[in-house]
Amino acid sequence: MSNNTITYDDIKSSDQFRNNKVDAMSQFVNINEFKIEAQKKLPKMAYDYYASGANDQITLADNENSFKRIKLIPRCLVDVSNVNIKTSIFGVDIKTPIMIAPAAMQKMASHLGELDTLAAAHEMGTIMTLSSLSTSSVEELSEQSKGNPGWFQLYVFKDRKISEDLVKRAERLGYTAIVLTVDTPYLGKRDADYKNKFHLPLNLQLKIFSHLPLSKLDGGLNNYMATMIDPALTWKDVQWLKSITKLPVLVKGIMCPEDAELSIKHGADGIIVSNHGARQLDTCPSTIDVLYPISKAVRGRVPVILDGGVRRGSDVLKALALGANTVMIGRPILWGLSVGGQAGVSRVIKLLNDELLLAMAFTGLNSVKEISPAIIYKHPLSKF
Numbered sequence: 479m480s481n482n483t484i485t486y487d488d489i490k491s492s493d494q495f496r497n498n499k500v501d502a503m504s505q506f507v508n509i510n511e512f513k514i515e516a517q518k519k520l521p522k523m524a525y526d527y528y529a530s531g532a533n534d535q536i537t538l539a540d541n542e543n544s545f546k547r548i549k550l551i552p553r554c555l556v557d558v559s560n561v562n563i564k565t566s567i568f569g570v571d572i573k574t575p576i577m578i579a580p581a582a583m584q585k586m587a588s589h590l591g592e593l594d595t596l597a598a599a600h601e602m603g604t605i606m607t608l609s610s611l612s613t614s615s616v617e618e619l620s621e622q623s624k625g626n627p628g629w630f631q632l633y634v635f636k637d638r639k640i641s642e643d644l645v646k647r648a649e650r651l652g653y654t655a656i657v658l659t660v661d662t663p664y665l666g667k668r669d670a671d672y673k674n675k676f677h678l679p680l681n682l683q684l685k686i687f688s689h690l691p692l693s694k695l696d697g698g699l700n701n702y703m704a705t706m707i708d709p710a711l712t713w714k715d716v717q718w719l720k721s722i723t724k725l726p727v728l729v730k731g732i733m734c735p736e737d738a739e740l741s742i743k744h745g746a747d748g749i750i751v752s753n754h755g756a757r758q759l760d761t762c763p764s765t766i767d768v769l770y771p772i773s774k775a776v777r778g779r780v781p782v783i784l785d786g787g788v789r790r791g792s793d794v795l796k797a798l799a800l801g802a803n804t805v806m807i808g809r810p811i812l813w814g815l816s817v818g819g820q821a822g823v824s825r826v827i828k829l830l831n832d833e834l835l836l837a838m839a840f841t842g843l844n845s846v847k848e849i850s851p852a853i854i855y856k857h858p859l860s861k862f
């Protein structure tokens with residue numbers, strides 16, 4: 479078993495090792511405890527990169543705090559002996575509405591990085607989106623998952639040929655959707671990364687591009703993005719992307735009803751309400767605060783996914799009540815990965831699933847289909 483060729487079978491054959499890890503992790507009972515433990519384990523440069531938001535991190539705090547301000551109405555004497563959280567997206571059944579957001583460079587968190595995350599996604603019956611800027615290749619994930627690696631996130635490079643090849647490669651390898659990130663014409667300013675002079679550890683590379691000079695981050699992250707990523711991307715490029723792939727295309731980074739409408743007009747098959755984990759435009763609103771008007775404007779024409787600040791199962795319930803079909807989580811996955819590799823990621827998802835089940839029982843709901851805005855408390859004096 480060499481570093482580059484660890485397979486699912488290898489991972490499974492180490493059950494004993496994994497079970498011990500799961501036991502060791504049962505001491506962490508919520509996402510914040512995983513975060514605290516991850517900070518102890520990770521080098522400062524990696525932790526800061528994962529944790530940071532842009533500038534003064536106002537939106538970073540808001541993404542979580544806005545969830546806390548939304549209140550749920552308990553309902554009584556409903557038979558909730560059989561609550562279940564199964565759902566589906568693009569006709570594919572998933573065991574939980576909690577999906578895994580694309581996050582770059584996961585091998586800073588665990589030896590197997592993205593491969594651990596994918597193994598956990600399979601174990602928990604959910605879908606992972608692989609970042610364009612990953613430390614594992616599209617091929618590796620496809621191989622380990624026997625051709626079922628999940629979704630692929632696309633950054634569009636100035637050299638369109640690179641992006642086109644990447645999309646075709648992902649399609650050929652069994653990825654089932656393309657997530658086009660549209661909120662990153664340039665990379666946001668994350669102060670800690672400047673101070674730490676963030677760089678990839680020397681043993682790692684951006685694996686997807688290992689055949690190109692693009693695999694190193696030599697001039698730093700912001701410089702890399704400014705050199706490689708196309709800031710001239712416009713709505714017509716959604717149509718371009720649709721024209722080069724048969725896969726569903728989701729537009730990630732939508733924060734207002736107008737852009738949701740434009741996404742649909744230009745052929746998007748799904749929308750991800752996201753402010754990039756508050757890493758781009760600081761002082762933009764939290765995602766949960768903009769979700770309801772967006773989902774109302776979309777009117778069920780395409781699936782709506784929300785990410786940003788989801789840290790409790792009750793946050794998932796609130797997002798679904800305000801019109802999301804599913805949510806994605808970013809940093810909680812990185813904390814789980816840092817603390818316990820695959821087992822850590824699975825435990826993070828399980829914690830959130832269990833909290834979601836409980837919150838649904840307390841609000842008198844038995845299935846995802848039953849979730850509606852009716853469970854959201856409206857203060858008598860508020861206009862909301």
Ligand SMILES: Cc1cc2nc3c(=O)[nH]c(=O)nc-3n(C[C@H](O)[C@H](O)[C@H](O)COP(=O)(O)O)c2cc1C
Nearest residue numbers: 528579580581582609659754755786787807808809
């Ligand atoms: C360390 C890190 C790396 C990320 N890398 C990417 C990426 O490569 N592509 C992308 O579209 N979004 C990326 N994101 C944004 C996430 O997909 C997601 O929008 C965000 O993390 C959700 O917020 P949360 O972390 O509060 O759950 C990244 C986020 C973090 C924290």
Ligand SMILES: CC(C)CC(=O)C(=O)O
Nearest residue numbers: 582611665699703754757
């Ligand atoms: C390598 C980065 C551009 C990945 C990213 O999207 C982020 O750090 O937010």
